[in-house]
Amino acid sequence: MGNIIIFVAVAALTVLVISYTLGLAKKPIESAKRGGMIAGIAAVVLIALGLYLGLVWAPTERMMGDSYRIMYIHFPSWVGTAAGYLVAFIASIAYLRTRNQGYDYVAASAAEIGLLFNATGLVTGALWGRPTWGVYWTWDPRLTTTAIMAITFAGYLVLRAFVEDPEARARVSSLVAIVGFVNVPIVYFSVRWWRTLHQVQSSPETVDSPMVWALRTMMAAFLCLFLYLLITRYMLARIRGEEELEAVRLEVASE
Amino acid sequence: MSGDFRRAVALLHKDLLTERRSKASFNAMAFFAAMVLFIFSFALGPDSPGMTAGEGQTLLQYLWPGLLWVAIFFTGVLALGRSFQVEMESGGLEALRIYPGDKKAVFAGKLTANLVTLAAMELILIPVSAILYNIDLWTKIPALMGIMFMGSLGFAAVGTFYAALTANLRARDVMLPVLVFPVLVPIVVAAVKATTLVIRGDPMGEMWTWIRIMLLIDVVLLTVCTLTFEFAIED
Numbered sequence: 001m002g003n004i005i006i007f008v009a010v011a012a013l014t015v016l017v018i019s020y021t022l023g024l025a026k027k028p029i030e031s032a033k034r035g036g037m038i039a040g041i042a043a044v045v046l047i048a049l050g051l052y053l054g055l056v057w058a059p060t061e062r063m064m065g066d067s068y069r070i071m072y073i074h075f076p077s078w079v080g081t082a083a084g085y086l087v088a089f090i091a092s093i094a095y096l097r098t099r100n101q102g103y104d105y106v107a108a109s110a111a112e113i114g115l116l117f118n119a120t121g122l123v124t125g126a127l128w129g130r131p132t133w134g135v136y137w138t139w140d141p142r143l144t145t146t147a148i149m150a151i152t153f154a155g156y157l158v159l160r161a162f163v164e165d166p167e168a169r170a171r172v173s174s175l176v177a178i179v180g181f182v183n184v185p186i187v188y189f190s191v192r193w194w195r196t197l198h199q200v201q202s203s204p205e206t207v208d209s210p211m212v213w214a215l216r217t218m219m220a221a222f223l224c225l226f227l228y229l230l231i232t233r234y235m236l237a238r239i240r241g242e243e244e245l246e247a248v249r250l251e252v253a254s255e
Numbered sequence: 256m257s258g259d260f261r262r263a264v265a266l267l268h269k270d271l272l273t274e275r276r277s278k279a280s281f282n283a284m285a286f287f288a289a290m291v292l293f294i295f296s297f298a299l300g301p302d303s304p305g306m307t308a309g310e311g312q313t314l315l316q317y318l319w320p321g322l323l324w325v326a327i328f329f330t331g332v333l334a335l336g337r338s339f340q341v342e343m344e345s346g347g348l349e350a351l352r353i354y355p356g357d358k359k360a361v362f363a364g365k366l367t368a369n370l371v372t373l374a375a376m377e378l379i380l381i382p383v384s385a386i387l388y389n390i391d392l393w394t395k396i397p398a399l400m401g402i403m404f405m406g407s408l409g410f411a412a413v414g415t416f417y418a419a420l421t422a423n424l425r426a427r428d429v430m431l432p433v434l435v436f437p438v439l440v441p442i443v444v445a446a447v448k449a450t451t452l453v454i455r456g457d458p459m460g461e462m463w464t465w466i467r468i469m470l471l472i473d474v475v476l477l478t479v480c481t482l483t484f485e486f487a488i489e490d
Contacts (some may be wrong), residue, residue, distance in 0.1 A: 016483060096483075096486055131375045144440075148437050148440050151436075151437045152437040152438070155430075155433045155434050155437065158430070158433060159406055159421075159424075159430055159433075159434065162425055162426045162430060163424065168423065168490070171486060171489070172420050172421075172424075172487075174486075175420055175483055175486055175487055176420070176434060178437065178479070178481070178483060179413075179416070179438060179479055179480070180437065182475065182479050183437070183438045183441070183476075184438075186441045186471075186472055186475060186476075187440050187441050187469075189441075190440070190441035190445055190472065191440075191444060192439075193465075193468065194444050194448065194463070
């Protein structure tokens with residue numbers, strides 16, 4: 001029963017985040033500003049609460065000692081990563097269908113923020129892996145997949161820097177995001193058959209309940225942080241993009 | 256449908272004809288592939304009898320499947336990068352864009368031309384590397400050909416798609432490998448594994464699994480690239 005509730009909650013949150021972030025493309029910038037402020041305040045409050053719950057209130061783990069507490073940063077980072085790449089993927093499809101430049105701003109911002117969380121997840125994972133597994137890095141499916149995801153979306157961001165024409169940039173990079181995203185599950189399964197070591201996700205039943213609640217708080221906090229960063233980055237992209245279009249218009253007008 | 260098929264064949268014919276007459280990318284590829292093979296032996300050799308990596312195998316023999324595919328991918332990405340350059344230089348890309356019918360035909364034609372070029376390169380690369388590294392291939396040729404085809408198909412699909420995407424870019428020589436290689440990871444894993452099983456025998460009966468994985472990867476990549484190709488060459 002508990003699993004179904006969590007599943008429904010995660011699905012509903014996913015739909016909510018995607019529809020809100022895609023909606024940014026059509027809304028006036030003031031509304032984005034307001035949304036960003038709410039998300040930012042929620043993120044600060046929830047991170048403070050989550051860190052208290054995770055670092056003080058939750059008990060020490062029997063096998064790993066206090067080092068397990070890095071999971072309160074590690075797992076939530078993957079929430080931000082998944083949200084970022086998923087939004088980038090869907091916004092890219094929306095761009096190709098509508099050719100609304102706003103979706104390109106959303107996609108680029110989401111990819112950038114997703115990469116930021118991806119890097120956080122990889123670094124905290126390596127730091128956690130050293131005391132618990134004895135190695136920083138191993139060629140396990142999830143580690144390899146997340147590293148490939150990081151490379152794919154880093155390539156996406158590098159590519160954007162090389163194209164000057166805003167429309168060509170939006171079109172080319174959205175294709176890269178789509179193919180790169182579709183590739184993620186294939187990488188995961190092919191590497192999984194190749195070799196494995198990472199522990200299977202712990203289900204909430206096997207984890208002590210204070211830890212679960214601290215973790216859930218941190219996940220919600222990182223989702224708010226993701227939204228805040230995304231909205232801020234989106235507003236910057238939009239201002240820059242409009243400036244760029246204005247420059248093109250002036251150039252055409254002067255000819 | 257048959258019209259699209261004829262368009263794809265016409266494009267394939269044109270590409271192979273220009274390649275046969277100029278031999279530009281093929282020559283460059285052949286030399287580059289030979290260089291890669293030599294560099295591997297310098298980096299991992301010398302193959303003295305004392306240095307073994309298993310029962311009676313030298314290091315190079317042990318690593319051959321992986322080295323072969325790395326050579327194919329490195330060489331192939333050069334050739335694929337050139338596959339839209341002829342059109343770029345002479346303004347033929349415009350002609351391809353206004354080519355009547357479905358753009359999928361353009362993709363199919365280009366993909367087949369690239370696949371033929373890759374196959375020609377592999378037909379040289381495999382025997383030469385087998386001779387250089389002392390690999391006994393005679394009995395394994397049919398199985399090896401099948402795996403080469405499946406691996407190259409996925410590679411050519413992604414490569415053709417990204418070559419079209421980056422054709423207009425300033426930094427396309429850098430961007431093409433950066434974009435292609437992450438997507439190739441599943442093919443690298445599956446193709447190297449399958450090649451290893453062909454060469455070293457298959458005691459656990461894993462071959463079928465890897466063939467099915469490769470087919471699945473090929474189907475997914477071909478579908479995605481075919482469906483989105485029309486966006487990749489518009490301007």
